[in-house]
Amino acid sequence: MKCKQARSDIALFVGNDLQEKSAHELEQHVTKCPQCSEHLTSMQETIRVFEQIDAGLDTSRNKSLWPGLSKKIRHIELASSQRDRFNGWVPAVAIVAACILIAVVSDVSTPYAPSRVVSPTAMPASVPPSQNDATRLYSDENNGQDPWFKSFELPVVRDNEPPEKSEPQSGQ
Amino acid sequence: MIAMAKQRVESPDILPINSNVSDARLVESARRGDQNAFGELVRRYEHRLQRVILRFVRDSELAEDLAQETFLRVFERLEQFDTARRFGPWLFRIGVNLTLDYLRKCKRRGRWSLFSEGSEDRTPDPGMSDPRDELDLKQEVQAVLEQIAEKYRSVLILRDLENFSTSEISSILNRKEATIRWRLAEARNRFERLWTKRQQSDHGIVGSGNENDEM
Numbered sequence: 001m002k003c004k005q006a007r008s009d010i011a012l013f014v015g016n017d018l019q020e021k022s023a024h025e026l027e028q029h030v031t032k033c034p035q036c037s038e039h040l041t042s043m044q045e046t047i048r049v050f051e052q053i054d055a056g057l058d059t060s061r062n063k064s065l066w067p068g069l070s071k072k073i074r075h076i077e078l079a080s081s082q083r084d085r086f087n088g089w090v091p092a093v094a095i096v097a098a099c100i101l102i103a104v105v106s107d108v109s110t111p112y113a114p115s116r117v118v119s120p121t122a123m124p125a126s127v128p129p130s131q132n133d134a135t136r137l138y139s140d141e142n143n144g145q146d147p148w149f150k151s152f153e154l155p156v157v158r159d160n161e162p163p164e165k166s167e168p169q170s171g172q
Numbered sequence: 173m174i175a176m177a178k179q180r181v182e183s184p185d186i187l188p189i190n191s192n193v194s195d196a197r198l199v200e201s202a203r204r205g206d207q208n209a210f211g212e213l214v215r216r217y218e219h220r221l222q223r224v225i226l227r228f229v230r231d232s233e234l235a236e237d238l239a240q241e242t243f244l245r246v247f248e249r250l251e252q253f254d255t256a257r258r259f260g261p262w263l264f265r266i267g268v269n270l271t272l273d274y275l276r277k278c279k280r281r282g283r284w285s286l287f288s289e290g291s292e293d294r295t296p297d298p299g300m301s302d303p304r305d306e307l308d309l310k311q312e313v314q315a316v317l318e319q320i321a322e323k324y325r326s327v328l329i330l331r332d333l334e335n336f337s338t339s340e341i342s343s344i345l346n347r348k349e350a351t352i353r354w355r356l357a358e359a360r361n362r363f364e365r366l367w368t369k370r371q372q373s374d375h376g377i378v379g380s381g382n383e384n385d386e387m
Contacts, residue, residue: 007361008354008357008358008361009357011356011357011359011360011361011364012353012356012357012360014360015331015332015356015360017331017338017353017356042364042368043360043361043364046360046363046364046367046368047332047360049309049313049367050313050332050333053309053310053333057226057227059219059220059223059226059235060219062218062219062222062232062236064214064215064218065214065218065222065236065240066211066215066218068240069211069240069243069244070207070211072240072244073210073247076244076247076248
């Protein structure tokens with residue numbers, strides 16, 4: 001055992017914090033090394049200082065903390081329950097309000113107006129239908145004429161009947 | 173009659189819980205809202221906790237405040253406690269951390285020079301039952317302790333002044349037991365060096381002995 005290791009072990013040995021095997025090795029080293037032996041003596045005296053001052057600190061006669069603490073804990077619990085109640089209904093109200101707001105805003109901003117769009121004047125026969133306005137395309141209020149998509153329909157083939165020749169639509 | 177009335181008023185604080193009930197069961201009861209169970213835990217540990225804190229702050233009123241704050245934090249974090257572990261080290265960990273944080277804040281603000289020699293002239297706390305002949309020795313020890321870096325001093329206080337085992341200290345300080353043992357050896361050696369120097373210089377001030385720069 002080297003003296004550096006022995007010094008570290010001595011510090012643990014004086015407080016009974018050294019394992020038995022290491023303590024045995026240390027004892028053997030100390031008997032041979034006068035410096036470490038001297039250090040052991042000095043360390044034992046130092047540790048005794050702690051024992052002397054240890055007895056003076058007595059808190060067992062202090063008043064219990066519990067009466068004051070229990071009041072504070074009741075306050076904490078009361079505040080916590082109020083917070084829980086607040087946390088319960090506020091998010092629910094906020095979600096409902098947000099839904100209503102979204103519904104109102106989307107209703108105002110949508111360009112959809114059926115009475116105006118489906119007007120027969122909105123789709124003159126010469127103008128090809130816009131892709132953006134499906135309502136107009138499928139409107140059946142088209143001055144009694146067949147809507148434009150009728151021209152793309154295939155003739156219905158029935159059994160025992162020759163297929164009819166489709167007539168081209170006027171103006172198409 | 174007056175005494176009986178007084179006893180009746182104080183009855184909410186008188187705990188009917190059997191002292192044999194384990195800490196873990198008390199924690200579980202406290203989690204379910206049983207304040208008396210938490211009160212029993214407070215009563216079991218309050219004096220020891222105040223004592224430990226007092227080792228660090230040396231002011232009984234402040235130690236009381238810090239102990240109370242510790243119990244409040246424990247109450248708030250009760251759900252986080254693993255009942256398979258021991259309650260004591262967990263409580264002391266919160267208490268010691270709270271105390272060390274407080275001292276660090278004070279040190280930063282300069283209100284309380286934690287490692288200064290100035291505390292040597294501090295008026296002794298009347299709440300502490302110190303016999304007059306022990307006072308000087310205590311102050312001497314305190315002055316030397318304050319020259320030791322915090323990480324060593326904490327271990328030294330918990331082991332040699334409060335008699336916690338190295339295993340308990342490792343739980344309190346959240347370090348491996350091997351680290352605690354190494355720090356303990358180092359702390360004792362540093363204390364011995366400073367103490368011997370101080371004794372040799374006949375209670376003179378050891379100028380270069382402050383180890384706080386090593387932290």
